[in-house]
Amino acid sequence: MFLTRLIYASTITEHFNPSSLEEIIEKAALNNEKNNVTGMLCFNRKYFLQCIEGSRTDVNKTYNKILNDKRHTEIILLDYREINAREFSNWSMGYVPTSRLSAQINLKFSGSSEFSPYKISGASAYMMMLELKNSLPTV
Numbered sequence: 188m189f190l191t192r193l194i195y196a197s198t199i200t201e202h203f204n205p206s207s208l209e210e211i212i213e214k215a216a217l218n219n220e221k222n223n224v225t226g227m228l229c230f231n232r233k234y235f236l237q238c239i240e241g242s243r244t245d246v247n248k249t250y251n252k253i254l255n256d257k258r259h260t261e262i263i264l265l266d267y268r269e270i271n272a273r274e275f276s277n278w279s280m281g282y283v284p285t286s287r288l289s290a291q292i293n294l295k296f297s298g299s300s301e302f303s304p305y306k307i308s309g310a311s312a313y314m315m316m317l318e319l320k321n322s323l324p325t326v
């Protein structure tokens with residue numbers, strides 16, 4: 188079964204409440220572990236940037252569920268490709284909080300010091316997450 192990687196950006200909606208983030212992370216960890224899906228989720232209180240990797244079927248099934256989630260909107264696919272190996276195999280869903288999305292890292296991968304996932308290329312988003320994974324604990 189082909190390995191694939193998918194990267195998208197999205198924006199929270201009025202359905203996103205204070206407990207939503209924890210619920211999303213818990214559910215993602217549970218489901219992804221079951222489905223051998225791995226990846227990383229970045230969040231800055233307004234935008235999400237997520238990378239999902241796994242078998243083509245599992246990545247597509249997961250993305251379809253994510254697309255129908257009312258807690259976010261403006262879901263834009265940044266990259267989708269076949270890959271030879273996972274890069275986030277230590278995380279069923281690694282979480283990167285705002286505090287780690289520093290001005291320095293945003294400037295390195297985008298035209299702005301703000302976290303603006305809609306304004307970066309899929310390749311830059313991927314490179315940024317590769318750099319962020321070095322600062323994350325494994326689970």
Ligand SMILES: Cc1cc2nc3c(=O)[nH]c(=O)nc-3n(C[C@H](O)[C@H](O)[C@H](O)COP(=O)(O)O)c2cc1C
Pocket residue numbers: 197211214215216218219228235237239249252253254255256258259280
């Ligand atoms: C930003 C965001 C990221 C999400 N990431 C995942 C994920 O990686 N895996 C997953 O199973 N669900 C994820 N979800 C939750 C799904 O949208 C959906 O609620 C969940 O998969 C439903 O699981 P269930 O079919 O077991 O009820 C995410 C939701 C949001 C808003």
